[in-house]
Amino acid sequence: MTVNTQSVAERPDPRAFGLPVVEQAQIPAELRSLVARVHDLIDAVANTEADADTLAEAASTVEGLTDGLNVARRQIGTMVQRDLQSGDTEFGTITNIVAGDTNPAAPPLLLERTPEGLRGEVTLNTVYQGPPGLVHGGWIAALLDQAVGSVSAVETAPGLTANLNVDYRRPTPLFTPLEVTSWVERVEGRKVFVAGRIRAHGEVTAEATALMIQVSVPGTQEG
Numbered sequence: 001m002t003v004n005t006q007s008v009a010e011r012p013d014p015r016a017f018g019l020p021v022v023e024q025a026q027i028p029a030e031l032r033s034l035v036a037r038v039h040d041l042i043d044a045v046a047n048t049e050a051d052a053d054t055l056a057e058a059a060s061t062v063e064g065l066t067d068g069l070n071v072a073r074r075q076i077g078t079m080v081q082r083d084l085q086s087g088d089t090e091f092g093t094i095t096n097i098v099a100g101d102t103n104p105a106a107p108p109l110l111l112e113r114t115p116e117g118l119r120g121e122v123t124l125n126t127v128y129q130g131p132p133g134l135v136h137g138g139w140i141a142a143l144l145d146q147a148v149g150s151v152s153a154v155e156t157a158p159g160l161t162a163n164l165n166v167d168y169r170r171p172t173p174l175f176t177p178l179e180v181t182s183w184v185e186r187v188e189g190r191k192v193f194v195a196g197r198i199r200a201h202g203e204v205t206a207e208a209t210a211l212m213i214q215v216s217v218p219g220t221q222e223g
């Protein structure tokens, strides 16, 4: 395995190309609480069989809440800086659909560094349902894309997914802790060959290989 691990100091800082950065610890507890409540709300809305009056009242309440929150919106592309347990620092978009701290639609998948790459656990509810009781195949690909993209960013440099191949080995169940792992296979110039796996009850349900292409960042060797 060839891994060009960059120190934190060498890794590009999103501020260098005009993106605002929020430190994870600076996200207000009240916002974290709101994100968690709305995450539960999405599940409740998706599954409710409440009567028409209750639904109409809920829609009106939510419309008012939405207007209230929209008075101050973040800049698109706002990043969050996370300090991993390993001591590494990671940057991610704050509304990332898989892992974003402020995105109520995100499961969220939280990845930590291991000697092999990255590892995280996530349990998905019916919001992520495809076939009855099972995770949607697109979401399985999204989890794997996030895992391989993050390991490439943490262990080499940030990049975009050029190619993602997913093998669906067996059904991936809802309401079951899923172990997601990813690692770098090799690096050839800007091309980072990565792989990832999802396990449920210790059995592999899906695995992926991917090609990440490192992006040019102003102020770096490639930029």
Ligand SMILES: CCCCCCCCCCCCCC(=O)SCCNC(=O)CCNC(=O)[C@H](O)C(C)(C)COP(=O)(O)OP(=O)(O)OC[C@H]1O[C@@H](n2cnc3c(N)ncnc32)[C@H](O)[C@@H]1OP(=O)(O)O
Binding pocket: 012, 013, 014, 091, 092, 093, 145, 146, 147, 148, 149, 150, 153, 158, 159, 160, 161, 162, 163, 190, 191, 211, 213
């Ligand atoms: C500080 C910031 C922090 C950011 C945090 C990140 C967190 C991450 C978490 C997010 C996770 C989620 C992640 C997401 O959701 S990423 C979002 C989904 N992906 C995209 O939108 C990417 C769209 N594609 C592109 O923009 C371009 O095609 C890219 C940038 C990928 C390459 O265009 P570029 O003009 O730059 O490069 P090139 O064309 O000269 O090619 C270069 C080399 O690569 C080879 N090649 C190219 N394509 C393919 C292919 N399909 N199969 C096989 N090989 C391919 C090519 O032959 C050449 O090889 P060689 O001739 O040199 O040998």
